[in-house]
Amino acid sequence: MSVSNLLDYVHSQLSVTPPYPTKQFTNQTCIVTGSNVGMGLEAARHLVRLGAAKVILAVRSITKGEEAARSIVASEKREGVVEVWELDLASYQSVEAFAQRAQGLPRLDVVVANAGILVYNFAMAEDNESTITVNVVSHMLLALLLLPKLRETAVTVRKHSVFTFTGSFTHWMTKFPERNSEHIFFADLADEKKARMKDRYYVSKLIQLLTMREFANELSKSHKNGKVIVSVVNPGFVKTEIMRHAGAMLQVGLKVLRKVLARTTEEGGRTLIHGAEGGEETHGQYLNDCKVGIVGEFVSSPEGEQKQKQLWRELTEKLESIHPGCLQNI
Numbered sequence: 001m002s003v004s005n006l007l008d009y010v011h012s013q014l015s016v017t018p019p020y021p022t023k024q025f026t027n028q029t030c031i032v033t034g035s036n037v038g039m040g041l042e043a044a045r046h047l048v049r050l051g052a053a054k055v056i057l058a059v060r061s062i063t064k065g066e067e068a069a070r071s072i073v074a075s076e077k078r079e080g081v082v083e084v085w086e087l088d089l090a091s092y093q094s095v096e097a098f099a100q101r102a103q104g105l106p107r108l109d110v111v112v113a114n115a116g117i118l119v120y121n122f123a124m125a126e127d128n129e130s131t132i133t134v135n136v137v138s139h140m141l142l143a144l145l146l147l148p149k150l151r152e153t154a155v156t157v158r159k160h161s162v163f164t165f166t167g168s169f170t171h172w173m174t175k176f177p178e179r180n181s182e183h184i185f186f187a188d189l190a191d192e193k194k195a196r197m198k199d200r201y202y203v204s205k206l207i208q209l210l211t212m213r214e215f216a217n218e219l220s221k222s223h224k225n226g227k228v229i230v231s232v233v234n235p236g237f238v239k240t241e242i243m244r245h246a247g248a249m250l251q252v253g254l255k256v257l258r259k260v261l262a263r264t265t266e267e268g269g270r271t272l273i274h275g276a277e278g279g280e281e282t283h284g285q286y287l288n289d290c291k292v293g294i295v296g297e298f299v300s301s302p303e304g305e306q307k308q309k310q311l312w313r314e315l316t317e318k319l320e321s322i323h324p325g326c327l328q329n330i
Contacts, residue, residue, distance in 0.1 A: 009169055013237055013261040016289045018270035023277050026051040029107050029153075030276065031146075033087060033139070034115025036064040039166070039235055041071070042269025043112055047276070048076045054105075058087040058098065058115070089115055089138040090125040092322050099145030107153040110276045111146060113139045114166040118201040122192045127318075132189050135204035139165060140211060141319055143230070147329040151226030160227040164275030167232035167286065171209050172296040174202035179307050184314050207311060208232065209286060209299060214312035216284030218330050231282045233275035234293060237261050238268035 030047050034040040035057040047055045055072075059065035065084035072082050085101065088094040102108060116135045125133040143163050150161035177196075181188045188194055189203070196203075212232045219228060239262045274290040275282065285292045286299075298304045319326055 009236075010261070012289055013263070018263070018267050018274070018290050021046050021050060021270055021273040021277075023273075024051045025110070025276075026053075028052050028109035029054040029056070029105055030110040030112070031056045031058050031085075031102070031108065032112040032114055032272075033058040033089070033142075034166075035059060035112075036061065036068040038265050039238055039268035039272055040112070040114040041068050042266045043114065043272035043276070044068070044082070045072050045075060046269055046273045047110075048072050048078055048081050050273075052081065055082050056102075057082060057084045059084060060086070060088045062086055087115075089134040089142075090130060092126055092138065092141065095138050095141050096145065096323060099142060102146055103149055105149060107156065108146065108149040109153055109157070109159075109161050110278070111143070111150070111163045112166070112272050112276050113142065113163065114272060115139070116166060116204075120197045122195045122197055124190070128186060128190050129192075129195060129200065131200045131204045132186065132207070135201075136207050136211065137315065137318060137322075139208075140215070140315060141322060141326065143215065144319060144326040144329050145323065147228060150228045151224060154226035154228065160229050160278060160280075162229045162231075162276055162278035164230065164272070164278070164282075165208060165212055165232045166272060166275075167209055167212075167234050168202075168205040169234050169236065169288070170202040171206040171299070174199050174206055176203060176206055176298065178203065179303075185311055186314055186318060206296070206299070209295065210304070210308040210311050211315050213284055213299075214308050215330075218312075220284070222330055224330075229278040229280070229283045231275050231278075231284070232286050233271050234286065234288045235268040235271040236263055236289075238263045239265055 025047055030052050032040050032044045035044045036059045044055050044057055057065045057068055062084055069082040069084050087098045123130045154161045178185055178188050209232050216230050275287055286295045287293055316327055
């Protein structure tokens, strides 16, 4: 991260409070992944408050999801709106089953792809290191599999639908040496001997951003009916438990930083709702402080654009092998 980036980040955390969401989601059906705690829970709570007809908490633990649902009902006094569906992003089969279930919905207006992990120990999930599977591959698989329902809804209600990913300012914080691989990115990232796990979360958020941008480009070129807005939201530094696996020394530093710099989970949830609103100007964009933000220098560089296309080719080949025909949904 450059000095300029660091100063912008500190200014954002200390001086910018995300605006309280007021745009209504009346009659809409929304999915929020990773919504049993933290920002995802608060984003789901906002959607219920803002009039959504159905808010689906897509969670790995049904028990924790049901507890979250009760919390929302208690605070918003709206019964029959929140549903809890199982989704384990470490399992492609679970993603496929969830997407198949969603095809039965009368409509699907918004997906907030918020779930993510930050771990320091190397472990495989499916054919990738777990961070890459959860933060990158499974959410893009989910996006492709939900596209038909999102498009169908956009045509029916004559308004675009939205798929927004939760990203991170930390995409600035990696030099991404894997980009120089002589082989393919995902093979190198799945090699435990080469893994730099202290940097892995940052790499996953950079890859997420790059592949979202190319996904948006492909959607913009598509001639299929039904517009879908896609974006990546940077919620900033928020008081969540995502870094619970950090070592003791780092936890001490994080405790201090949380007191000085961090946003509340409710404020973080506000940024996710901004992405969910899906303004036309947000398509293919990195959203920061509830407006279109500036991506890291690598992302906007000629090399970044080249690697973006290469990553997209590799990712879509992987997705086709997981679920043949999914690219036809674009």
